[in-house]
Amino acid sequence: MLSWLLGSVFISLFTGSVYVVASLGLTLTLAVVKLPNFAHAEFLTIGAYAGAVVSFLFPGNFALMSTAAFLLCAFIALIINTVVYSKLISKRVTIYILVLASFAVAQFVRYGVFVIASLTGLLSTAPDFPLTVIANVYTAQLTNAYLIALVLSIGVSVILALFLNYTGTGRSMRAISDNSDLARVSGVKYTRVVNLMWIIAGGLGGVGGVILSTYTTVTPVMGFNLLLEIFAVVIIAGLTSFIGTIVGGYLVGFVEGTVMAVLNHYFGLAYTYQPLLPFALIIIMLLFKPTGLAPNVALGAKLAKKLAGRKK
Amino acid sequence: MGFDLIGFAVSFLSVYALYAILAISLNLEYGFAGQPNFGQAMFYGLGAFVAGIATSYLLPAMTGAPAGSICSIPMLIERENLAVANPALSMGIWGISLAIATLSGATVGLLASYPALRVKEEWFLSMILLVAAQMFVIIVRNTPQFGCGFNGLPGITNPFTWLSVHVPAIFSADTAPALYSLVLVAFAYVTYKVAQRLVNSPYGRLLKSVRDDPTLAEALGKNVHETRKQIMVIGSALAGLAGALYVYYIGVASTEDYTSTLTFTIWVMMILGGYANNKGALVGAFLITLLDRGSLILGITLQYYLPSFNGSLVNYGRYMVESVILLLLIIYRPRGLRREEPVRTPAYGVFSQEKRGEAK
Secondary structure: OOHHHHHHHHHHHHHHHHHHHHHHHHHHHHHHOOOOOOOHHHHHHHHHHHHHHHHHHOOOOHHHHHHHHHHHHHHHHHHHHHHHHHHHHHOOOOHHHHHHHHHHHHHHHHHHHHHHHHHHOOOOEOOOOOOOEEEEEOOEEEEHHHHHHHHHHHHHHHHHHHHHHHOHHHHHHHHHHHOHHHHHHOOOOHHHHHHHHHHHHHHHHHHHHHHHHOOOOEOOOOOHHHHHHHHHHHHHOOOOOHHHHHHHHHHHHHHHHHHHHHHHHHHOOOHHHOOHHHHHHHHHHHHHOOOOOOOOOHHHHHHHHHHHOOOO | OOOOHHHHHHHHHHHHHHHHHHHHHHHHHHHHOOOOOOOHHHHHHHHHHHHHHHHHHHHHHHHOOOOOOOOOHHHHHHHHHHHHHOHHHHHHHHHHHHHHHHHHHHHHHHHHHHHHOOOOOHHHHHHHHHHHHHHHHHHHHHOOOOOOHHHOEOOOOOOOHHHHHOOOHHHHHHHHHHHHHHHHHHHHHHHHHHHHHHHOOHHHHHHHHHHHOHHHHHHOOOOHHHHHHHHHHHHHHHHHHHHHHHHHHHOOEOHHHHOHHHHHHHHHHHHHHOOOOHHHHHHHHHHHHHHHHHHHHHHHHHHHHOOOOOOHHHHHHHHHHHHHHHHHHHHHOOOOOOOOOOOOOHHHHHHHHHHHHHHO
């Protein structure tokens, strides 16, 4: 009885973990350079493709797949920052222009992936990563991908939080986040720290894509289709909080999995409407609680307050 | 390879006219009033679906023909026959549908302005409209009760279809679309004139003051909130009208045409032509139409001469070119091709004449 419900909770945990890893990079971008990077979802696509290509050579090696994805996405993030974002940020353009620029970058990358994928015949592919069932939990299955996602999501968030709070570079990043001019005057190596930030943000997006690819088909629009879900996560996180990102990731996963299952079971809502739930969450959050649901931990609250002060 | 010059001219003019209306609409909202609308495709799609559904129900209803599911093939053929047999009625219903679509665009714009203008951070407005546009696509695509679901609502006949039976056979395929493309151009021209009149008036100055410094505008006794709401209603109504005009050109209302990619294209047109300059919007729309139609022809030509060539590559390339254009513009020429012009109210004319007189 109700085993479908418990199963769906279990699946939600997995989706939530994927969202956490996929969104942490965007949270970092928003915290440090205050850029709502709509191209972030493209890192997922690139990472998934990188992982898939590596898995054709070394089947089932998750560490190698995610390393390749991390490196490639970090490299691409660096290029994008050097060519586009750093120029715009140094010109102090309005936030709308930044949003528009990230749209353009996203579209360029997406169709670039389309071109490469259609030339290599990989428009729709899947990584060579065999899923092994470890245990059955009600109607859901505990697979190796599930475990990896769970461990990664918690591990990566903890490491990031420790890095930002207890290392010199992390402190520099927070200083830039607080006030980039002041940080520069105080001798923070702005370009270097921001570049490092992009390496981490892009790389994490890529790793998120690899986890995602273990259970969905890899296509050039795979990341783009999750763009607004990722934004739902960071908006719930209040844009800058890592602990909030974990909360947001699992909340979006739960809404998409369990709440959807309940709506489907009792009200007959078709699964094709599933994306409406996180979208509704975005609108509700932005209207009624734009500061997010992040627990009021010192760092998150401080950053959120600073970011809210940004105008135009 | 025969080249259909008339067909090309017709499609070019039609697409250009529609893009021009959309670019002007966004220019009014963002260029003049500083309201970033990242949900333009929703208002466009809304106009298209409302007009399509209105025609599909009104045509059989007004002629007393038996009504059936608007998506079925027999009804589609029935509608086409009715449109050919009743010229006056088909054109009248076209006009009514345009009006309903414009009104519904305005209404949804008004509704959207309530939450959208109350958000805390400014880019949240773009986010809300973007999300709303995505929700619109998902709802329409998965709810066959209105709009026929994934395949779209077919059989929306051009209001001039009846002409095709009255002209010599060689022209019959082109007559109605050609006439309709001229009508579209006329609509775009009127839109341009109205927009010019609107912005070269005290109201235009009000819009710019709201854009540049809302606090100052408020201090001078202007209602910033009301102005933002008004311009959003005007812009959305124009986008709804463009959508209704489009659906009669293309003949089918399908959600594929109203995604965020289109919104992005409209932004590129506006930024390319020049922020807060309606002539610029026309120029931007022209250049993007050239890119759009040019890539289409390039794809067809390449595929004709090289049968193994994958035609969708050209399509991907078109979007990449569009993104590069936008990035180059906002990095190196953020004001676009045409600069913003002063507001030419009668008072400004007197002022500039006086100034010229002083100079002499």
